[in-house]
Amino acid sequence: MRHRRREAEIRISVNNRRCHRYGFCVMEAPDVFWLVEDGQLRFDSRPDITRRDQARMAARICPMQAIGIQERAK
Numbered sequence: 001m002r003h004r005r006r007e008a009e010i011r012i013s014v015n016n017r018r019c020h021r022y023g024f025c026v027m028e029a030p031d032v033f034w035l036v037e038d039g040q041l042r043f044d045s046r047p048d049i050t051r052r053d054q055a056r057m058a059a060r061i062c063p064m065q066a067i068g069i070q071e072r073a074k
């Protein structure tokens with residue numbers, strides 16, 4: 001019997017009203033979050049699952065608790 005491999009995926013969201021652009025998330029997860037020249041925070045809302053740990057850590061250290069992460073199996 002064959003088993004289908006279930007891969008997880010993650011979705012990132014940032015509450016712009018909470019985010020004060022301190023940049024801690026950028027330092028913790030530079031492949032997911034980045035600050036652009038105008039000071040705005042940009043992020044990959046659907047990063048590869050291999051970025052999950054760094055995204056989780058960024059959410060954990062965000063002083064404004066502005067980062068949301070949804071995880072689900074495909």
Ligand code: SF4
Nearest residue numbers: 019021022023025062
């Ligand atoms: S650490 Fe939090 S408050 Fe700072 S830039 Fe990232 S999301 Fe915004």
